[in-house]
Amino acid sequence: MSIPPTSNLSSGYSSDCSSDSEPSYTYARTTTFLTTHMEHDNCPLAEVKIPTKVKDCPMLSSGHINSEIFYNWGIACKLAWYHVDLARIDGLSLDAYLLELAKLVLPRNWAVKVRNQILSSTQGTKCFMNWKIELENLNAILTTTSPIHALDKSTVLKAHLEANMNTDLLFSIEEEELLCTSTDFTEWAQEVSDRDDRLHGEHIRTQHLIDQSQNVRSVKHAEKKDLLSCLSDDNSVKTSSNHSGSSNATDKKYLPKLTDSEKKLLNEHEGCACCRTFYAGHRSDTCPMKKSNTWPDAFSYTSLTKAMAKAAVPHLTAGATQMATSYSNDDTDLYVATPHVSAPFSLPHMCAVFDMTGPSISDFPISVTSLLDIGCPSIVISLSLIDKLGLRCCPLPTSEDNLSSLTQHPLCCSEYVKIILTSGKGAWKSRAVKAKVNIGLPVPLILGMPFLSAEHIVIDINAHMAIDKRNGYDIVNPVIHPARVWKPEYVVPPPTPKKIHTPPHPLPSPSPSRTPHLLPDALITLL
Numbered sequence: 208m209s210i211p212p213t214s215n216l217s218s219g220y221s222s223d224c225s226s227d228s229e230p231s232y233t234y235a236r237t238t239t240f241l242t243t244h245m246e247h248d249n250c251p252l253a254e255v256k257i258p259t260k261v262k263d264c265p266m267l268s269s270g271h272i273n274s275e276i277f278y279n280w281g282i283a284c285k286l287a288w289y290h291v292d293l294a295r296i297d298g299l300s301l302d303a304y305l306l307e308l309a310k311l312v313l314p315r316n317w318a319v320k321v322r323n324q325i326l327s328s329t330q331g332t333k334c335f336m337n338w339k340i341e342l343e344n345l346n347a348i349l350t351t352t353s354p355i356h357a358l359d360k361s362t363v364l365k366a367h368l369e370a371n372m373n374t375d376l377l378f379s380i381e382e383e384e385l386l387c388t389s390t391d392f393t394e395w396a397q398e399v400s401d402r403d404d405r406l407h408g409e410h411i412r413t414q415h416l417i418d419q420s421q422n423v424r425s426v427k428h429a430e431k432k433d434l435l436s437c438l439s440d441d442n443s444v445k446t447s448s449n450h451s452g453s454s455n456a457t458d459k460k461y462l463p464k465l466t467d468s469e470k471k472l473l474n475e476h477e478g479c480a481c482c483r484t485f486y487a488g489h490r491s492d493t494c495p496m497k498k499s500n501t502w503p504d505a506f507s508y509t510s511l512t513k514a515m516a517k518a519a520v521p522h523l524t525a526g527a528t529q530m531a532t533s534y535s536n537d538d539t540d541l542y543v544a545t546p547h548v549s550a551p552f553s554l555p556h557m558c559a560v561f562d563m564t565g566p567s568i569s570d571f572p573i574s575v576t577s578l579l580d581i582g583c584p585s586i587v588i589s590l591s592l593i594d595k596l597g598l599r600c601c602p603l604p605t606s607e608d609n610l611s612s613l614t615q616h617p618l619c620c621s622e623y624v625k626i627i628l629t630s631g632k633g634a635w636k637s638r639a640v641k642a643k644v645n646i647g648l649p650v651p652l653i654l655g656m657p658f659l660s661a662e663h664i665v666i667d668i669n670a671h672m673a674i675d676k677r678n679g680y681d682i683v684n685p686v687i688h689p690a691r692v693w694k695p696e697y698v699v700p701p702p703t704p705k706k707i708h709t710p711p712h713p714l715p716s717p718s719p720s721r722t723p724h725l726l727p728d729a730l731i732t733l734l
Contacts, residue, residue, distance in 0.1 A: 567597030
């Protein structure tokens with residue numbers, strides 16, 4: 208049995224290729240394997256390509272076949288594996304021969320890879336029918352060459368197509384069920400393909416409307432003129448109207464928007480953005496022109512400049528002039544007196560007094576003045592206070608030794624302790640916090656951001672308060688509850704003496720009445 212000639216496949220191979228991934232071929236140019244390039248009846252001769260490896264199959268290109276080419280093709284088909292078992296191979300059927308040839312030339316586990324390729328495939332943006340035909344072609348390869356790995360079209364392949372179609376198509380089928388009620392795979396696939404084509408058409412129409420809307424918006428945006436073009440056009444219109452001696456009442460000019468430099472000038476010179484006046488004495492929210500719905504004249508308006516701001520500076524009185532001379536700025540000759548500012552040069556530190564105790568304290572807790580520092584990233588305690596309290600130190604991780612002073616000198620910390628603070632004689636108590644130990648700390652305790660964050664402390668510099676948001680307790684100004692007034696000691700009263708019971712004296716009964724006229728008539732009758 209010989210391999211039938213294969214046409215139109217020669218373009219995919221090269222005569223000088225020798226890699227393992229692609230088969231390499233040599234052309235028959237000896238006396239026996241001679242390729243004839245003569246033309247016969249205006250038709251090019253076929254060409255025999257002999258592989259250099261035994262596993263690769265020979266190839267016969269399209270063209271005219273003469274006797275010599277036919278001989279070369281027959282020799283090329285008789286490969287080594289064919290000659291070894293010639294009688295058995297000749298007795299095989301075509302299907303058995305193809306199976307044995309596939310075992311010889313195809314790579315190992317090729318069927319598993321093709322099956323995995325089918326099962327891992329998704330529709331994505333492909334057309335459903337094209338995707339379905341692609342999977343059917345791969346499954347047909349398995350059906351003819353490796354049937355045990357092939358997928359059943361009506362069950363497994365259909366289930367794979369249903370589970371891996373794109374989201375829009377799957378949602379459409381769930382919302383509107385298919386009309387096909389039969390189990391035929393072809394009818395089901397055709398209806399799903401029609402639904403996919405309909406959704407694709409709707410997407411195209413929607414995208415067309417979006418593109419059309421964007422084009423209209425871009426054209427309108429291109430037609431808009433910038434501020435300089437509008438100003439130049441308005442100036443030319445105004446000049447032409449003045450020369451003609453008549454003005455068009457319907458033409459209306461609007462104020463140009465404030466630029467960033469103009470906004471900066473108004474902010475620096477206490478100006479108003481509505482009336483666009485420097486040192487106006489009010490802001491845009493309280494501008495009189497805003498309340499009366501009037502605006503500066505657009506035709507006479509000019510852009511704000513720094514020279515206009517300097518010219519609008521109010522004149523200073525003699526006292527103010529002396530103040531300005533005393534606190535003049537060397538960088539500029541412009542000074543705006545603000546006598547209403549009463550901010551002090553400095554303020555005292557925010558400190559809070561807490562009660563602390565430790566193993567060395569056998570009596571009442573001691574009072575410790577702590578500095579509240581919103582800029583300190585840690586809680587720092589002095590070594591002298593630790594020795595006084597007798598607290599146990601623990602080794603500090605190396606990465607936490609990261610403190611430094613304002614002069615960039617490092618503050619070495621190698622240990623830490625756990626502390627609990629109380630205030631107001633126990634009215635407020637903190638949770639256990641970790642404090643870094645520093646030798647030579649100028650204050651006993653610095654409560655930084657970790658303490659303020661953990662205890663929900665809000666600092667009000669103006670009111671000189673530090674409030675716990677959870678209960679409203681002020682740790683800087685603690686409320687000292689008055690001392691409890693104890694009741695006097697209870698004294699047991701003496702026993703009550705027993706009472707002497709005396710029999711009561713009988714009262715003398717009155718003598719019988721001797722006045723018969725006072726008795727009832729019935730009693731007198733009985734008597």
